[in-house]
Amino acid sequence: MSLSLQILETIEQLKEMAKLEEEIWKTAPVPLHQTLTAAKNGGIVIGAYMDGKLVGFVYSFPGFRNGEVYLCSHMMGIDASFRDRGIGYRLKRKQAEEARRRGYRVIRWTYDPLQSRNGYLNLAKLGAVGVEYVENCYGEMNDALNGQLPSDRFIVEWRLDERPTGERSLAKADLLKARSLTVLEAGQRADGLLQPVPRDIDETAAPLLLTAIPLDFPQLKERDFALALEWRLATRALFQRLLVEGWIAAGAWRCLEEGVLYYIWKRRSERWQQKGEEE
Template identity: 40%
Template sequence: MVEIRTLHTTHELQLVQKLEKTIWGMEPIPIHQTITAVKNGGLMLGAFIGDEPVGVSYSFPGYANGKSYLCSHLLGVHPDYQHKGIGRKLKEEQKEAALKLGYTMMTWTYDPLESKNAYLNLSKLGGICSTYVENCYGDMDDSLNAGLPTDRFKLEWWIDRQFIIPKCEKQFKIPWESVQEGMPKLADVDSALSGIGDCDSVYVPVPSFFQELKQKDKLLVIDWRMKTRKIFQTLFAKGFVAVALEREQTGPVHYYKLVKQELMGVEKHEN
């Protein structure tokens, strides 16, 4: 049985440091930073099976334009325990703890090509996104990011409300094509964007299994990065917001659903 605990002591933080190394293969966040954050409005949560940590969530306070929010910096689950709902349990506990601390919004970044994360963040948790950050963390040499610009979606999770995704009559789906071994490739971006017109909903494909595609064809993955970068930046500039990741039952792509921001009744959070 998985138990979620709020961590406060240096000993507890040392336990999750070892877990960080296992998950990401990088040096963990220094304890002098995390202990300061958790004593000043931040949160470090651990998912435990018995006394063994198998998941971790870390966040710290943010502030912009007269408003405070919680910056969720990392969330990870031990490789042996992934796909068991632990990540979602950590986010749900993080939400409850954040509300008790007085936060109404949480924000974090994730790679928009990682459809698994997109499904959790948008479709399961109800986050939204209208901010695209190019090469957010610069060049990284870990197994997940090496050789690719670290572009990120900056997600907003309004934990004090729930948005209703509107029904849209005028829809457009960005086209893609199948290339060698059935791998997916986006068509010409300029041609695709010209077809949006006055649509109030746009569906943008992304690879179903991004890391597997990366192992097969790095040039194709870079093509996905640069083309989706232009697509998302263009759509966000036109007032669209990403609200869901719709998974296909079969096939090499899933689809982001983006709708006009005014239909959601939410203003862009500037920071």
């Protein structure tokens, strides 16, 4: 099966995108007049087709903040039966390519920091960084993804003229050595579910910090909503504090044997050079 990526700009294409959006989130899609207007006025909408069937999309429009124009990437969705095939990564790379061609140098978007799949894609593979935390960003969202949890979001920034940072920037051995710098661990309960366990360490001279989240937060939320809310509130308090104190979420490391994703936090003024190659 072959994948092709196409710019979406016709009414027929955007209707097809709206149908897929509705199937993914089980809620009303963005109105057609809005997506069409964005596509015709500096926005970038890209569809992923598998043998002629639309299986994913990314939707973005122009943004402006503090004197800087950027591309605001509002939504990316992948058909459930086509996930974990690298389609999201390819959509974002195509989005970056098209953004550069049109003169954009920065792409910004939001995502739920407890969704490890998105965290790994955004920070480890693409090289974006988490620069802000917005509490209950979209208010109550009773869709298939959010399910009555507060809709907290990271704002990530992808500077297209910078080399990527992230998991490949530090060797795994170095990350294992940095385990003593973990300020939020995932402790296993008797029922096997992971719970947030904050740790107090001396952060003043720390070169980086690690914070853990469950790899499969959606399943945890389905099994124990109160525990999911505990994760939301624990990460909210910690991530907000770290950002205020000058840290940014600059990478991510999946530790499969523990069932967690570690966010790698660096001070805003510090970046490291990429080592190794993309997978």
